[in-house]
Amino acid sequence: EGRAQPASGAPPARETRAPFRFDYERFRRSLRHPVRGGRPGEDPETRARRMKIKEMMKFAWDNYKQYALGKNELRPLTKNGHIGNMFGGLRGATVIDALDTLYIMELEEEFQEAKEWVEKSFDLNVNGEASLFEVNIRYIGGLLATYYLTGEEVFKSKALELGEKLLPAFNTPTGIPRGVINLGRQGTHPHKHFLCGMSWSWGWASAGSSILAEFGTLHLEFLHLSELSGNPVFAEKASNSQPGPLHPPGVMNIRRVLNRVEKPQGLYPNFLSPVTGSWVQHHVSIGGLGDSFYEYLIKSWLMSDKKDSEAKKMYDDALEAIEKHLVKKSAGGLTYIAEWRGGILDHKMGHLACFSGGMIALGAEHAAQERRQRHMELAAEITSTCHESYARSDTKLGPEAFRFDAGSEAMATRLSERYYILRPEVVESYMYLWRLTHDPKYRHWGWEVVKALEKHCRVEAGFSGIRDVYTTTPTHDNMQQSFFLAETLKYLYLLFCEDDVLSLEDWVFNTEAHPLPINHTDFKA
């Protein structure tokens, strides 16, 4: 599509190709539902709650804009900006993460402010050690989603330019990318994008390994980069070339490596060597370090309009091993997913692992009858356990990790695990479970979170995380995380929207809640 065909009889010496152009209008016609807006005749209380969440988003944005625009995140107590060390020299993480939420909530003026910053101030030629994963999920994901929602070229071109800068990270003996990359401009070699970035493994990851949740959370965005650019390099490899030093393989190759390596009891450990392609440590977790790898398998299948059966099989097999080895019930009857360290269970669930209620429900929707019921029950039970971790705290917000040992049930037992940093995973699961069951308890639970955020996290100049969920005189951590605007507030808002606003029939959410379109293969223009 969009490529010029050589005219018959024309001299074949030079290939003439029209530049590839993604057909945005055609894509918009392929959507089955409008993307935003209220619906006539809706319940006034639901609308009022949605409007409250919109007000929270405006408050979070306005304060970021006033005190931290151009920095990555807002420090709401000291009223200044935070840069951090995850994005190399990139700036404006909150701008990029907020764009699609502002758009969906119809905060038009604020959306224009964010867009203007991208047009005038977003600089991609910056040195510094950036996390491939974080840049992909927040920046590439945010830019792609905003392009698909608005059709504004600036978001597409920035996404593609940044995407190219990430490619050198794949240049390893196995094609499994390393975790850290320098995005700076270096060298002018014809194949410059293979030279301009140096990449490393994280200093803290054992023996130079790459992390499952990092290299396993690129697929959705990289397939869209290929789709929008017409360049297969992101998904697979440069056309007409074998993968090699100058043509590293794209994301599809990651699965090949994972399918080759033996999995202990069918489980995927969190650390893999990008040099040998074997596991470095046997730690398995559906929370931090593992989480979004599983999420991207089921979402890859959904995004492909259920054509990517390899991803579906990998998801089904992984979930079966998780059910068999990691899903447990506490003495008090709470279902949870434990972690696994070389065969020994750690009876702990991180807040991060609470996304899995939503993921399992989403997968269950499309499973055969017997599995569907079992998985829907499992999803509801896990979501309810995560709700308990909130309900059992004094602030009604949940801790970073909670345990099921030494008589404890769904509560943090260590001082260092009592904090809440505005994370989205629990409300994310409420949103999916609401959409898939319409059980009113999910909206009720979501509203409890809104009230708790207002009471304990809202400060004069934005929202802040808290250091201890078990005290009602909280100490604030002075950080308004960019994912609060990208995810927490977006999922809360969607919980109080009709189902056809960003419908699950048209969109999959990347792991930072940026919506990417499903490729409707049966669509006729």
Ligand code: DMJ
């Ligand atoms: C987000 O950046 C993403 O949801 C990621 O997958 C996990 N961590 C944060 C939110 O907690």
